[in-house]
Amino acid sequence: MQSYRVSQVGSLDNLKIIEETLPVPGPGQVRVRVRASALNFRDLALLTGMFPAPVKADVVPLSDAAGDVDAVGPDVTRFVIGDRVISSFFPTWFGGPFEAAGEQYSLERDGWLTEYKVVDAEALVASPDGLSFEEAATLTCAGVTAWSALAGVRAGDIVLTQGTGGVSIFAVQLAKALGARVIATTSSAEKADRLRALGADDVIDYRVDQDWGSTAHALTDRGVDRVVETGGATSLAQSIKAIAPGGQISLVGALGGFAGSVDYMAMFLSHARFQTITTGSRRDLEELTRFVARTGLKPVIDSNFSFEDARSAIEHLGQRQVFGKVIVQH
Structure with a gap:
């Protein structure tokens, strides 16, 4: 079989495709x-050396994947040959509170940019009916992160999303499916039209309106109930302006970078809740797959690349002009 390995992080030149022996599942494995x-900004950060954690030597990258079970080891009852499955982002976090020491693909474990992979059956989730492999692969990180960021949102709530990356697109779709009103930000009229087509009720161009947090607040009677905060330090001040008293800012990512200051008094006076979102457990992913199957939600795919052209997929993601998820077809 073929796999991609990274001899040293810091440059995509170190990402190489190699021949490897087909693995055999052991007890409890498939x-x-x-x-x-599916690619995430995390993958780009890992490969380019920007991720703030050590990476396993000679690692196989990527955390998100979908496929079918083609061999089963002893004592496996969770899946049978032919089952369609998706990876769970944390292979050992099955539910309950997050354990910071939980292993991750591309850090402590080889990831999924390979043709075949042996894993514990407990680290997988059944793929929802009606989704292609490409669509199912998007749920592992971006889908479940948006799901976790929206936990507790109810019909009639107002949700603010930022941009058109994978998590933000999922947040628009999921919030609408939950019955919420969505205010989205973006950087172009074309993307604004596409967000409205997905169900966004209001769209603000943050390049034109740099005080978009105040604008979002003004579109409501008291502010938004939930912000899916993906920008980080560069956008948090605007999110605080938008949030309603008692609302929640779900801290998802830092696409705008880690540098920047936080106005503590503005945070204090907002009377909001600031909740870090760490993707989600296998249980969270299972809840999401059931919701997707029940609602018929279809993940948005920006582009597809062949397995042999995986580097181009990563470079495309790095250009930061995507709408939805970037996929590598194996």
Whole structure:
């Protein structure tokens, strides 16, 4: 079989495709024929050396994948050969409170940019009916992160999303499916039209309106109930302006970078809740797959690349002009 490995982080020149021996599942394990994987900003950060954690030597990258079980080891009852499955972001976090020491793909474990992978059956979730492998692969990180960021949102709530990356697009779709009103920000008229087509009720161009947090607040009677904060230090001040007293700012990512200051008094006076979101557990992913199957939600795919052209997929993501998820087809 073929796999990609990274001899040293810091440059995509170190990402190489190599021949490897087909792995055999042991007790409690299954072998997955990987059919598609989805890229995240995290993957780009890992490969380019920007991620603030050590990376496993000579690692196989990527955390998100979908495929079908093609071999089963002893004592496996969770899946049978032919089952369609998706990876769970944390292979050992099955539910309950987050354990900071939980292992992650591309850090402590080889990831999914490979043709076949052996994993514990407990680290997988059944793929929702009606989704292609490419669509199912998007749920592992971006889908479940948006799901976790929206936990507790009810019909009639107002949700603010930022941009058109994978998490933000999922947040628009999921919030609308939950019955919420959505205010979205973006950087162009074309993307604004696409966000409205997905269900966004109001769209603010943050390049034109740099005080978009105040604008979002003014569109409501008291502010928004939930912000899916993906920008980080560069956008948090505007999120605080938008939030309603008692609302929640779900801290998802830092696409705008880690540098910047926080106005503590503005945070204090907002009377809001600031909740860090760490993707989600296997239980969270299972809840999401059931919701997707029940509602018929279709993940948005920006582009597809072949397995042999995985580097181009990563470079495309790095240009930061995507609308939805970037996929590698295996």
